[in-house]
Amino acid sequence: MPSSHQSQPSTTDFSGLWIPLVTPFRDDAVDHDALHALAVRMRQAGIAGFCACGSTGEAAALSHDEEDAVLSTILDAAGGLPVMMGAADCHLGRMLERVQQLNSRALAALLVPAPTYIRPSQEGLMHWFTRIADASAHPIVIYDIPYRTGATLELATLRALARHPNIVAIKDCGGDAAKTQRLIDEGALQVLAGEDVQIFTSLALGARGAIAASAHAHTDHFVALLRLLSTGQLGAARALWAPLQQHIRASFAEPNPAPIKGWLARQGWMTAELRAPMTPASSAVVDQLCAIQLPQRPRDAQGHESD
Numbered sequence: 001m002p003s004s005h006q007s008q009p010s011t012t013d014f015s016g017l018w019i020p021l022v023t024p025f026r027d028d029a030v031d032h033d034a035l036h037a038l039a040v041r042m043r044q045a046g047i048a049g050f051c052a053c054g055s056t057g058e059a060a061a062l063s064h065d066e067e068d069a070v071l072s073t074i075l076d077a078a079g080g081l082p083v084m085m086g087a088a089d090c091h092l093g094r095m096l097e098r099v100q101q102l103n104s105r106a107l108a109a110l111l112v113p114a115p116t117y118i119r120p121s122q123e124g125l126m127h128w129f130t131r132i133a134d135a136s137a138h139p140i141v142i143y144d145i146p147y148r149t150g151a152t153l154e155l156a157t158l159r160a161l162a163r164h165p166n167i168v169a170i171k172d173c174g175g176d177a178a179k180t181q182r183l184i185d186e187g188a189l190q191v192l193a194g195e196d197v198q199i200f201t202s203l204a205l206g207a208r209g210a211i212a213a214s215a216h217a218h219t220d221h222f223v224a225l226l227r228l229l230s231t232g233q234l235g236a237a238r239a240l241w242a243p244l245q246q247h248i249r250a251s252f253a254e255p256n257p258a259p260i261k262g263w264l265a266r267q268g269w270m271t272a273e274l275r276a277p278m279t280p281a282s283s284a285v286v287d288q289l290c291a292i293q294l295p296q297r298p299r300d301a302q303g304h305e306s307d
């Protein structure tokens, strides 16, 4: 592995905006040039870090060899920013093998969902995440996304998992506002908003950051929004949030990441290709995304603006 891959900071602070990078394709192969250029562009917008091979990265449609190559490209382009890596399976033995393979990579964390389809008990979920956290050289961010996995992590289970020294954060797509609030208040896990529409409320409640697919577009606005919210500048944050909400709604009007890939393609940064069974977004939705006007640039992207 090139030595540049070893220079990733080991961070346990997941504050700020993380981009779950799309995986660009050209003629059904990963387009590494487009991926590299995209990551550099995102980095320059002031994001906190990258997530490789998440749902938005179409990891379910990649082989492990392709995932490893995608990760290498992102690490090369990251310029020292932290990178977390998605790792998912529904077979514990295979999952532990994958964790072992990833132990030698320079990662900030592994992003790990519950096993899909199986719908285990809370005890089964405890076992799943504990075995993975025991085996991982990297901190674990729990990817709580019941509408994709079919498994709901209850608050008591998350509290118990948070006692594991290697389980440090949660990407919260749980859709349960009371659970989100309790997790933030209790502070045992760093909470990252994982649903783009919930960024404002989660951050205003005290979440540390967000992993947001729609932030491939208007990235500097999202960065500014998070800074304003984390410094309590609610008035200025509201003004930024209004147009971003329209953008978020359009980004998820059809299955993610098709609309955002359509937007990226219209910028000339990649093709809009997805791997089956995903299909390209309709031109109506991409037109809608492209038509959304945001102010030129946040007046103070550092979030120093006052209410």
Ligand SMILES: O=C(O)C1=N[C@H](C(=O)O)C[C@H](O)C1
Residues within 6 Å of the ligand: 020, 051, 054, 055, 056, 057, 145, 148, 194, 195, 196, 211, 212, 213, 214, 256
């Ligand atoms: O890949 C991700 O990480 C994200 N996935 C969500 C999804 O399941 O579609 C959306 C979120 O913006 C980030």
